[in-house]
Amino acid sequence: MDALTALRLQMEWGADEALADAPLDRLARAAPERELRAPSVAPEARAATQREAPTPEAVAAKPRAPTPAPAVVPMPAQRAQDIAAAANTVAELRAALLAFDGCALKDTATNLVFADGNPDADLMLVGEGPGAEDDRAGKPFVGVSGQFLDRMLASIGLTRADYLITNLIPWRPPGNRNPTDQEVLICLPFLLRHIALVKPKRLVLLGGISAKAVLGGKSGITRMRGKWVDAHIPGLADPVPALPVLHPAYLLRSPGAKREAWADWLLLQRTINAGLG
């Protein structure tokens, strides 16, 4: 099989990212590089040091330059929290995400996928993370599952002018894999800050990953869905009622579950008709 045929075959199998098989631990790579750099003394200087080794008395007598404090680089999740908390507007938060380098997903994504819809709406929807088309467009939920979501919401009279929609993870996980726990930890502070700045009256959490990240707990989405629960968002005095629902991509794979989804959308519609608050 020639190289081009092999490549086409891989693309048909869904390999749309040029990534190594084994995960790359960038921190582990960085350390030896630093260690190699630090002792790099020019050979002449090293020879001179060896020739003229100072006596212990000379070392004790010589005033020492103060040792610089080692740079403490906070863990990415802590850094994410600090950076997100410092954003005072949604525009600042978006700019902070654009500048943030603590999540490796950014390296493989084409675009930051921040939000779409009405930033002043009382209703905020939170998905999991962008797919391939969302990544290309830089907008959440524009792919197949997004179009399906639009149709479900249209059936209860909602368009994107009626809500703001965002994701837990703002960069596409390669190959549409689920985000790792570490990626969720890093991205969650930005989502929580986004919610605190928008101050929606109600939240809809699309799928188990975003529901668990925002609400905590160990239950799966099939147990969580279908009822309003309080989401405690740092920076907001009052909890925000949140409705966990089945993710549209799951519904496309499991059409038998559309019955439950329909019940959840009707609950949302009744709540909106009663005045959301």
Ligand code: URA
């Ligand atoms: N597209 C998104 O933006 N989010 C999802 O959770 C799924 C598809």
